[in-house]
Amino acid sequence: MSRIAIIGRGRLGTALAAALRAAGRPVEGPLGRDEPPSDGVAAVLLCVPDAEIARAAALIPARPLVGHCSGATPVAPHCDFGLHPLMTVTEEGADFRGAGGAIAGSSDGALAFARGLAGDLGLNVVGAGGAGGAADHAAAAIAAGTLERRAAAAGRLRGERESARLPLVRATVENWARLGPERALTGPVARGDEGTVARQRDAVEQRAPELLPLFDAMVEATRVYA
Ligand SMILES: NC(=O)c1ccc[n+]([C@@H]2O[C@H](COP(=O)([O-])OP(=O)(O)OC[C@H]3O[C@@H](n4cnc5c(N)ncnc54)[C@H](OP(=O)(O)O)[C@@H]3O)[C@@H](O)[C@H]2O)c1
Structure with missing residues (x-):
């Protein structure tokens, strides 16, 4: 499984980092504002407020696949994939297994990556599209x-x-x-x-x-x- 960096130390970033690690995925983070991901990661997943996605994506130095977790934000132009768990995540974390999840990708490769992450988390993919959508x-x-x-x-x-x-x-x-x-x-x-x-x-x-x-x-x- 390829290495992923998670940016955003809030509710979802913390919970996703733990859940992906538990599934055996190599994870860097969750990283804070002044902690750029290392060069070797295959993807960066932004777990930041929706309004911060563009800014956080622009700060990623090398350009691996970049994804976000917002259900209401299109993937393009700032990211390559979207992974939106249909789950409410508090400071106490969440159990993602069996929850619904919507994925999106701007290319077949990006969509496949999002599907792999959803699989690691045990999400039941209920929406897979090219753009990511506010309807979900x-x-x-x-x-x-x-x-x-x-x-x-x-x-x-x-x-x-x-x-x-x-x-x-x-x-x-x-x-x-x-x-x-x-x-x-x-x-x-x-x-x-x-x-x-x-x-x-x-x-x-x-x-x-x-x-x-x-x-x-x-x-x-x-x-x-x-
Ligand atoms: N929580 C849920 O139930 C849930 C479920 C599905 C999807 N999501 C999605 O997940 C994303 C994050 O939501 P959340 O609930 O985890 O929010 P959150 O608990 O408020 O955490 C957001 C985190 O992002 C950090 N941050 C803000 N701007 C940043 C930047 N430019 N670079 C790096 N870190 C930055 C914040 O740090 P500071 O405290 O320093 O500002 C905070 O730690 C959103 O897109 C949301 O739609 C959330």
Whole structure:
């Protein structure tokens, strides 16, 4: 396996360096701002904020393959490949095995390299294109980001920590994975209990009117499924 340097000592850079090393890939880093990769690396993977990708890519001295991990940034013109794990990575790291991953490459060789890295990580490649795309990123954000935001909104509504609903949220995600979205669907909208939905809406309006647009959008989206 060819040697790779990882630039960016943040959440993803640290987690990817550990996971790739554990898979037997020779890894340099994660490297900080003033630590250029050595000449011998076959590729450099940028794990920096999206807005820093162009600047960080321009600073790489020799020109091995350069990749980034942003789901919302095209590969060209600053990089050769993209590797976007569909996973939320915190300071505690993440287990990438079995997670989805989108890859992209500006050439067959670059795409093959990204595929190799995804294989090392145990990612299930769900999107492989030439450009890298905001649609993948938006899908991931809708799946994970809105879940976090909804839990926070529920906490605001009840005036308590969102962790109070953690078992409920966990069970919902597990049921969705096991049974599929249609069979996992429960609640008043699924049952056609429109009176209950109306009472819930009144309660939201009284306690946290700023959450009404979110509540209405969720009810509408659930009706489509139901
Ligand atoms: N975390 C996730 O869940 C996740 C999942 C999939 C994809 N991604 C992608 O991964 C990339 C990094 O995200 P992250 O969550 O790891 O961000 P992060 O935790 O904020 O870490 C970013 C790191 O990049 C460093 N950095 C900034 N500019 C740099 C530069 N010019 N040269 C070298 N290092 C630089 C920062 O250092 P300083 O602290 O010194 O600024 C920081 O250590 C993004 O493109 C993101 O879209 C993240």
